[in-house]
Amino acid sequence: HPDLVQVRKPEDRSYIPLELLIGPAESRMQEGFCRDIRLRPFKGTRKVAILHDADYMNEEGANSLLKTFEEPPPDAVIFLLGTSEQRQLPTIRSRCQIVRLHPPHGEDAVAMMRLRGIERDAETVERAIELCGGDCDAAASLLTDAGAGLHNTLVKELSQANISAVALAQMIAGVMEDLGKNPLSSVKRDRLRDVFAVAVHTFRQRLVKQADRPDLLPPTIYRLDRSIDAIGQVQRNANQTTLVECWAADISRGYPS
8 A cells, every 4th residue: 555654674684674674774764654655645645654663673763763653743643562561662652652463363353364264162272372472374374284383392391290301302403404404583483483483382381380389390490481581582683592402401401500
């Protein structure tokens, strides 16, 4: 649509490039997101701008948007899409109205999966969405045969009395290798996040089952916290090989080194 402006982080970049926001160095503000949103609507009465991957703006990129956010065009609506308020810089947060979106439930969740070509009952879909932290794309991936296989294999590995760090790391490495060699690929990043989300869900369930066995809780609590931390490291673009190996070693050990 001529009145819709969208910007995303390229898969091969760690952050949204400055040139996508305000144009290349030789033509600042003559191209890019900030310039496009200031053009008059062509077909409708408003321009709509969507900045995807807002979590991946560095300070320079965020600063380039401040004037546009302070004095937005009167006929423009600007959306920044991010995973959490905390991952946005204070200068950006203070200029935005925060809208918290919640995962879909029931038939709404089933309908969203159906749009992705997946037919499952509401209970199965809701469980997958919960497991993936509300991410419907990740839930859709989990509901495929390959995703279900990964889930079952990982849960089985994490349920061993003695978790093998080597076997765990090798299993995850095999999954990641099948997705290509680019470590910055959003597909690889999302799949690794899914792996850690499965671990978080597994250890949370274990905590419930161990509620009457306080002697068993410390290793499970540590493993849960470590898996939650690993999700954050994925979002911060940590080195994936190092992250997996260190996480697997910590999960195997069950206590801080």
